[in-house]
């Protein structure tokens with residue numbers, strides 16, 4: 001079968017030639033590498049990858065095809081996919097279509113047959129940088145121009161872009177997840193979740209622990225959230241830079257002040273830090289993978305975690321009432337915080353992801369315990 005050519009051009013001028021394995025056309029974004037061996041569908045559908053083109057360091061991607069269950073949202077959010085090798089045949093009893101068909105249907109431009117090790121070395125050495133993939137009518141000059149025109153994620157507020165907008169739909173409480181989960185009628189805790197780009201498994205894990213979850217759009221106010229009389233407030237993951245999300249920082253700061261239990265994940269963690277007076281910084285190439293060791297500073301236990309972030313909380317900026325609870329054993333960066341004066345805490349990685357290990361799920365139990373204590 002004739003193969004359609006594709007090209008990836010980085011903003012630094014490096015050109016990679018390969019073949020198209022998705023939609024025809026062009027796409028631009030920040031190129032990041034993810035070291036996970038499994039989970040390509042969960043990665044593609046994670047809203048936090050908005051405006052990012054993902055390269056997977058594991059060389060064989062697509063072996064088990066695609067199904068309707070292994071998704072973290074209802075759309076593909078990654079701006080593009082870069083892989084080494086797509087198998088000729090996929091095989092799994094759960095597979096419904098090939099990765100290539102799925103990418104084309106979802107209009108995702110993707111490239112295979114390139115040296116992803118070389119690409120990853122460039123990203124590690126120079127830091128994440130913009131790139132452009134063109135599939136079909138390959139044009140290197142245009143690809144370089146497009147890559148260089150990408151403004152970068154620093155300063156970009158994408159939480160309000162990907163968030164659900166319609167308050168009415170979520171105000172009413174019960175929301176059916178894509179996979180068919182329904183909030184139980186006899187829920188023990190009333191949780192309000194701010195949707196900055198929430199992943200489905202977070203909602204499932206709250207529901208499984210007896211929470212009724214009401215989802216509010218990113219720009220909902222503290223008053224709107226508190227009017228629902230929540231036992232706890234959850235701050236979701238999400239794309240882009242946390243710093244420009246002033247609406248969220250304002251809402252979170254008043255909710256925390258009221259003493260309502262708060263739990264944040266990833267972008268939600270960064271927003272809790274900003275709302276408490278700390279600062280965030282852009283990392284060189286971020287953390288994207290499923291095997292990052294993180295230490296709980298309380299009892300010194302080490303956990304294998306899933307990670308996906310390009311910004312981080314600056315540990316030197318923590319005010320007196322914010323303590324660090326977790327640290328990355330890869331680079332020493334801050335991975336968790338807790339308020340010392342209020343029942344609020346957060347985690348930088350993804351305790352909801354279960355790429356094999358699911359040992360971080362104790363943080364969901366910690367949130368449940370906080371709500372239980374507050375009720376008594």
Ligand SMILES: NC(=O)CC[C@H](N)C(=O)O
Pocket residue numbers: 048236237238239240241242265266267268308309310311312
């Ligand atoms: N997964 C996330 O929530 C990512 C948070 C933020 N967009 C970052 O890249 O750091």
